Amino acid sequence: xxxxxxxxxxxxxxxxxxxxxxxxxxxxxxxxxxxxxxxxxxxxxxxxxxxxxxxxxxxxxxxxxxxxxxxxxxxxxxxxxxxxxxxxxxxxxxxxxxxxxxxxxxxxxxxxxxxxxxxxxxxxxxxxxxxxxxxxxxxxxxxxxxxxxxxxxxxxxxxxxxxxxxxxxxxxxxxxxxxxxxxxxxxxxxxxxxxxxxxxxxxxxxxxxxxxxxxxxxxxxxxxxxxxxxxxxxxxxxxxxxxxxxxxxxxxxxxxxxxxxxxxxxxxxxxxxxxxxxxxxxxxxxxxxxxxxxxxxxxxxxxxxxxxxxxxxxxxxxxxxxxxxxxxxxxxxxxxxxxxxxxxxxxxxxxxxxxxxxxxxxxxxxxxxxxxxxxxxxxxxxxxxxxxxxxxxxxxxxxxxxxxxxxxxxxxxxxxxxxxxxxxxxxxxxxxxxxxxxxxxxxxxxxxxxxxxxxxxxxxxxxxxxxxxxxxxxxxxxxxxxxxxxxxxxxxxxxxxxxxxxxxxxxxxxxxxxxxxxxxxxxxxxxxxxxxxxxxxxxxxxxxxxxxxxxxxxxxxxxxxxxxxxxxxxxxxxxxxxxxxxxxxxxxxxxxxxxxxxxxxxxxxxxxxxxxxxxxxxxxxxxxxxxxxxxxxxxxxxxxxxxxxxxxxxxxxxxxxxxxxxxxxxxxxxxxxxxxxxxxxxxxxxxxxxxxxxxxxxxxxxxxxxxxxxxxxxxxxxxxxxxxxxxxxxxxxxxxxxxxxxxxxxxxxxxxxxxxxxxxxxxxxxxxxxxxxxxxxxxxxxxxxxxxxxxxxxxxxxxxxxxxxxxxxxxxxxxxxxxxxxxxxxxxxxxxxxxxxxxxxxxxxxxxxxxxxxxxxxxxxx
Amino acid sequence: xxxxxxxxxxxxxxxxxxxxxxxxxxxxxxxxxxxxxxxxxxxxxxxxxxxxxxxxxxxxxxxxxxxxxxxxxxxxxxxxxxxxxxxxxxxxxxxxxxxxxxxxxxxxxxxxxxxxxxxxxxxxxxxx
Numbered sequence: 009x010x011x012x013x014x015x016x017x018x019x020x021x022x023x024x025x026x027x028x029x030x031x032x033x034x035x036x037x038x039x040x041x042x043x044x045x046x047x048x049x050x051x052x053x054x055x056x057x058x059x060x061x062x063x064x065x066x067x068x069x070x071x072x073x074x075x076x077x078x079x080x081x082x083x084x085x086x087x088x089x090x091x092x093x094x095x096x097x098x099x100x101x102x103x104x105x106x107x108x109x110x111x112x113x114x115x116x117x118x119x120x121x122x123x124x125x126x127x128x129x130x131x132x133x134x135x136x137x138x139x140x141x142x143x144x145x146x147x148x149x150x151x152x153x154x155x156x157x158x159x160x161x162x163x164x165x166x167x168x169x170x171x172x173x174x175x176x177x178x179x180x181x182x183x184x185x186x187x188x189x190x191x192x193x194x195x196x197x198x199x200x201x202x203x204x205x206x207x208x209x210x211x212x213x214x215x216x217x218x219x220x221x222x223x224x225x226x227x228x229x230x231x232x233x234x235x236x237x238x239x240x241x242x243x244x245x246x247x248x249x250x251x252x253x254x255x256x257x258x259x260x261x262x263x264x265x266x267x268x269x270x271x272x273x274x275x276x277x278x279x280x281x282x283x284x285x286x287x288x289x290x291x292x293x294x295x296x297x298x299x300x301x302x303x304x305x306x307x308x309x310x311x312x313x314x315x316x317x318x319x320x321x322x323x324x325x326x327x328x329x330x331x332x333x334x335x336x337x338x339x340x341x342x343x344x345x346x347x348x349x350x351x352x353x354x355x356x357x358x359x360x361x362x363x364x365x366x367x368x369x370x371x372x373x374x375x376x377x378x379x380x381x382x383x384x385x386x387x388x389x390x391x392x393x394x395x396x397x398x399x400x401x402x403x404x405x406x407x408x409x410x411x412x413x414x415x416x417x418x419x420x421x422x423x424x425x426x427x428x429x430x431x432x433x434x435x436x437x438x439x440x441x442x443x444x445x446x447x448x449x450x451x452x453x454x455x456x457x458x459x460x461x462x463x464x465x466x467x468x469x470x471x472x473x474x475x476x477x478x479x480x481x482x483x484x485x486x487x488x489x490x491x492x493x494x495x496x497x498x499x500x501x502x503x504x505x506x507x508x509x510x511x512x513x514x515x516x517x518x519x520x521x522x523x524x525x526x527x528x529x530x531x532x533x534x535x536x537x538x539x540x541x542x543x544x545x546x547x548x549x550x551x552x553x554x555x556x557x558x559x560x561x562x563x564x565x566x567x568x569x570x571x572x573x574x575x576x577x578x579x580x581x582x583x584x585x586x587x588x589x590x591x592x593x594x595x596x597x598x599x600x601x602x603x604x605x606x607x608x609x610x611x612x613x614x615x616x617x618x619x620x621x622x623x624x625x626x627x628x629x630x631x632x633x634x635x636x637x638x639x640x641x642x643x644x645x646x647x648x649x650x651x652x653x654x655x656x657x658x659x660x661x662x663x664x665x666x667x668x669x670x671x672x673x674x675x676x677x678x679x680x681x682x683x684x685x686x687x688x689x690x691x692x693x694x695x696x697x698x699x700x701x702x703x704x705x706x707x708x709x710x711x712x713x714x715x716x717x718x719x720x721x722x723x724x725x726x727x728x729x730x731x732x733x734x735x736x737x738x739x740x741x742x743x744x745x746x747x748x749x750x751x752x753x754x755x756x757x758x759x760x761x762x763x764x765x766x767x768x769x770x771x772x773x774x775x776x777x778x779x780x781x782x783x784x785x786x787x788x789x790x791x792x793x794x795x796x797x798x799x800x801x802x803x804x805x806x807x808x809x810x811x812x813x814x815x816x817x818x819x820x821x822x823x824x825x826x827x828x829x830x831x832x833x834x835x836x837x838x839x840x841x842x843x844x845x846x847x848x849x850x851x852x853x854x855x856x857x858x859x860x861x862x863x864x865x866x867x868x869x870x
Numbered sequence: 871x872x873x874x875x876x877x878x879x880x881x882x883x884x885x886x887x888x889x890x891x892x893x894x895x896x897x898x899x900x901x902x903x904x905x906x907x908x909x910x911x912x913x914x915x916x917x918x919x920x921x922x923x924x925x926x927x928x929x930x931x932x933x934x935x936x937x938x939x940x941x942x943x944x945x946x947x948x949x950x951x952x953x954x955x956x957x958x959x960x961x962x963x964x965x966x967x968x969x970x971x972x973x974x975x976x977x978x979x980x981x982x983x984x985x986x987x988x989x990x991x992x993x994x995x996x997x998x
């Protein structure tokens with residue numbers, strides 16, 4: 009951008025990286041066209057495969073170059089400068105790599121390549137290689153273009169990770185770039201966001217992105233099937249892949265929850281944050297797809313639904329990329345990525361894949377051509393004349409309608425009615441419940457997008473809104489998970505079925521009510537905002553959740569005879585039910601330990617204002633907090649973190665405090681966030697977690713050491729006899745005033761007036777100390793005589809009498825050492841949260857077994 | 871009619887129901903004028919901290935109460951009572967979103983979102 013010469017820039021790295029970027033894009037493009045052409049002429053297939061491998065090689069080249077630059081601190085490059093520095097721990101180098109958007113796109117691309125190469129090999133010479141890999145290559149074209157960073161007319165395409173610092177808009181004004189001869193040796197980067205220096209952050213993103221990447225497999229098959237017009241065969245091959253996706257994406261999401269619980273001060277593991285939602289929804293939809301695929305495999309049918317769900321899951325991944333990367337969420341999310349100016353590009357990608365899907369759904373040639381023409385017309389009109397929002401809505405609406413028409417006109421449908429007492433009917437229903445809940449979450453999350461489209465001003469919904477809406481779905485799904493296991497495909501004898509599930513149901517009803525009645529109805533809930541309907545909902549979810557656990561346990565032990573390899577589904581369902589039960593109990597029975605006294609005036613404002621949750625702890629003082637006595641011991645600084653040590657005591661049998669444990673929550677003065685963030689500390693017990701985080705504290709470390717014996721600023725108080733002055737450590741009561749003269753004596757005489765204020769100072773241990781400051785007038789001159797209470801470190805000066813209203817004025821100053829350090833913190837108990845984590849492990853284990861079993865079965869079949 | 875068609879109709883009905891019910895109850899972004907004219911309703915107010923007005927936070931009296939003055943996007947300022955402890959680095963905030971309602975002469979907020987200037991792009995900051 010400027011012509012200044014720079015020495016010792018290692019330009020070769022950027023050139024090499026850019027060569028790889030271009031190669032990766034060209035390779036993907038070539039592979040796409042060659043695969044597409046080989047559907048007509050088989051001789052292109054070799055070229056297509058080679059081009060895909062070249063693309064893969066180039067992406068690995070990009071990643072390798074970036075790691076080389078990060079490891080060797082090439083700070084003349086923007087990405088290295090912005091995401092790493094020399095002082096950071098090199099074990100976080102992986103986090104540096106995917107902290108930025110370019111890096112995370114690369115991670116996604118990388119996993120797509122890994123999956124693509126495996127799939128290419130698996131499908132080689134079969135009829136599915138060409139359609140599936142064409143879709144794969146097209147997705148790679150889009151992802152590779154995200155790194156190009158070139159301008160096409162006025163549109164910027166992609167964001168290049170090999171940009172030099174001096175060429176980057178945000179950094180080119182840095183002072184050391186303004187003169188020639190930059191010396192990179194002296195340069196240090198901005199470093200990694202300290203929030204990401206957490207072990208979860210080294211494993212959560214790659215797992216999540218592998219999950220995102222693997223939604224591409226069922227998508228590619230479904231699109232390929234629409235293209236090939238072979239709607240059933242692909243499901244056999246895609247089934248193990250789909251369950252792999254369910255497993256990995258599920259683990260990735262739960263890891264995110266674990267990270268939030270451990271490192272963020274959400275006060276929980278799930279906050280319905282847009283970023284969390286946008287990874288949850290594709291999972292819900294792919295789970296639904298996995299189930300309709302099983303229906304299709306065992307009984308046939310559900311073809312349209314399976315295609316719809318498999319395609320929908322990937323489109324939702326793209327949509328969530330758009331949501332979190334385009335900056336559209338703005339105020340709605342704490343951790344959405346910043347806008348890199350790729351909004352238009354991301355929208356275009358989402359729309360392109362919707363377009364391809366709808367186009368392939370249309371079987372009629374004339375219809376299809378007119379759809380293509382109309383879409384292109386709308387696109388050009390929008391680009392040339394504006395009205396983008398209206399056109400977008402017209403296009404989306406008509407595409408939706410065409411999908412509906414295509415379903416009726418072209419899709420093979422079941423002739424006979426489903427049996428009511430059949431597994432497929434209820435499993436299908438379960439899939440619909442998942443889809444519907446996913447759509448509702450998407451709708452809530454998309455409110456900022458709706459505002460953009462319609463110019464409305466709706467605020468994003470609160471956590472409670474999500475919880476309330478999801479509750480009935482959770483109850484329904486638990487019932488279905490429990491009952492459907494005992495239904496056979498096609499037809500089941502109702503009597504036998506009801507008899508079988510009645511055991512589990514009665515057991516869960518007894519057990520569930522025995523737990524939930526004392527939990528929810530007899531003990532008064534501390535949270536007043538809970539109404540009876542919520543309590544009924546909680547109890548219903550507890551009962552149905554237990555039913556899902558018991559029924560699947562019964563199925564696993566009695567029908568499958570405990571044979572692990574066949575029981576993936578039963579085990580995974582037990583795990584899922586446990587996750588929901590754990591989430592329910594730990595959230596609904598979350599106890600606030602640190603509770604302030606309720607201000608009646610504020611309580612009158614309504615339930616929203618009645619949840620005082622913070623408590624003030626002064627250094628050295630011990631306070632009662634729930635069953636604990638807590639004491640704030642002090643703080644220490646380590647790097648950018650300030651640790652606050654809080655000791656917890658329990659009363660032993662003789663009611664004497666006994667040390668229990670120490671928690672050290674911290675405040676991080678995070679230079680990257682522009683504001684400091686609090687990181688909680690949690691004590692884990694088998695049946696509960698005690699969770700503490702700081703909401704307000706003095707981060708200044710100097711206050712402790714300053715002149716301790718000096719007095720601070722004096723404060724003036726106006727009052728009558730009987731009034732009270734508050735110091736930081738005592739109450740000062742104006743007991744009485746004594747005068748050496750009566751009023752008349754003073755007025756007659758010209759002698760000295762001496763008024764003594766009798767002040768009683770009561771400290772927190774109820775000890776009294778007397779103070780006698782004097783107000784003296786000698787020949788109309790006021791000479792006050794101060795008094796100091798050494799025990800309390802308080803100086804009192806009585807300096808004015810207002811004869812009009814009889815008030816007196818006293819100033820009080822305290823020794824600096826009186827202002828003890830304090831923290832304001834919140835503390836919660838999460839009961840039985842380990843049920844949730846155990847449920848996660850069981851669910852992952854069960855799904856893992858299902859994946860292995862599906863692969864084994866598939867191999868036996870073919 | 872097939873059973874699944876009935877199910878499908880129920881699904882669509884629920885989806886439409888959710889949209890209507892939630893839009894009716896949802897809070898909206900607004901300014902103080904609108905919040906004052908509708909004191910029962912919860913609003914999201916976007917604005918800036920008035921740095922010339924005092925901020926009162928005394929955790930000894932109530933650790934969950936913090937008072938300050940906010941200037942909304944239309945330039946109207948109002949005393950705010952936030953029913954939470956004072957957020958860390960509050961003074962640094964360049965934009966504030968408050969969630970709450972008008973009560974008498976004050977705006978009572980039960981939640982706050984702050985945007986602080988990030989040092990992410992310090993090159994940019996130096997231009998200004």
